[in-house]
Amino acid sequence: MADGMGTGVEDAATAGGRKRAGRAELSPEKVLAKAIEVIDSDGLEAFSMRHLAKGLGVTPMALYWHYPKRHDLVRAVVAEVLAGVVPATATHWEEWLRDYMHRFRAAITRHPNVAPLIGGQLISNVSGNLDMIEALLTRLQEAGVPDHKMVQAYNSVIGGMVGFVSQEFALVPSSSDDGWDGRMKEVIGGIDAERHPHLHAMRSRMENRSFILRWENGATRPMDDSFDTFTEVMIAGIRALTV
């Protein structure tokens, strides 16, 4: 037992890998993995502590030992999904920003259903993000953004990027909000050529492919080229800040 050694021995209850009756062998990692699995396959509305516990074969309260509040688990999910977003290494600032924005979106694409969690809450997984913030500030300075516009430029990039993608993957009404897509199609079909000529001309190109005029989100109707354009808009806009 090596007594007297103050090495933080943890009670040795489950020592030797022996399973204790009534113990579910839970861990923060297992709970987190199951949470992401549930969100990915069953949608965000299935992400409840009780449903999760059932999936893990455990009492709801078992989860609370590892995550004291549901929001702690939410934070962990967001952190995990965003953990893969490593900004690229040394290139020109434009190339870096383009790459970073696409990496961010790619992470959300892997777990589209978590998007509302990222867009709706204050992003908080700070610790791991300081490197990213430092990199972004460095690149913005490299681009020529003056110090007195640095915070605004930073907020523009983050707000625009996170905001666009959150919008793209925004929650679709529900499983079947009776004929919500039908009504949308009706509205688009009924666009009047005289009242809304430009919209009328564009309607087939915009239908279900543009904000406000769609009934599916980015999970089933990704806005790839629009996001490409958006990054170019942002890059050109940042460049204009430097003159």
Place this chain on the structure above:
Amino acid sequence: MADGMGTGVEDAATAGGRKRAGRAELSPEKVLAKAIEVIDSDGLEAFSMRHLAKGLGVTPMALYWHYPKRHDLVRAVVAEVLAGVVPATATHWEEWLRDYMHRFRAAITRHPNVAPLIGGQLISNVSGNLDMIEALLTRLQEAGVPDHKMVQAYNSVIGGMVGFVSQEFALVPSSSDDGWDGRMKEVIGGIDAERHPHLHAMRSRMENRSFILRWENGATRPMDDSFDTFTEVMIAGIRALTV
């Protein structure tokens, strides 16, 4: 009683303003007004059908006659808040876009707590927005955006604008998620000058004033000048699309 006149007389049950016992004199407008009132004063988490009903002195189910699903009421709230956003009239496209974006943000500023509803769900109050979409498309064409980039440009403007503001007013953790702000301050205070020199230099200017490094949202810490910069970034970016 003017019988025989098919003018859609409504049963005359409450005719003459006489109150019926057990009737609460509800209406879609009254429910909607109360919903916005509750959201504004008590926050989004207080916006439940049951809490709302209590506030109106009525059974929860009474609301369901006027709004068959909670989501119908959510839609109505969003539509109402955004109803005030009338795009400005004829000016240069840059002036128009700047004005429109600020009007949109001003509407959210009037009801900051509804922001998560706007950012999180697919925006759906279509009918009233066709005029706005037509106007935006017109201005983008006026700006010189070619037809084959029109949808992308439209999505960039809407996605960026709605996204930024949604982010700015994103939900703060909760009433008191024990020392969440404290931990954030610690992180910022502990920024290492050697590992993160740019961030270190900017830290006092960014603390609680920039995305990821804040613990309050736009309701208490509005990002006015960042949004100004963001609109200029968008405008310059759109302009770059035309060359």
Place this chain on the structure above:
DNA sequence: ACCTGAACACCGTTCAAGT
């Protein structure tokens, strides 16, 4: 240290009635 069980104060919504 880690989990169970019962209980509290909530939800949205359906269904059958009342007037």
Place this chain on the structure above:
DNA sequence: ACCTGAACACCGTTCAAGT
């Protein structure tokens, strides 16, 4: 037409126990 009342199937979370 418009509202009540009871019921169903959920929530997150606290508190007291168990091992």
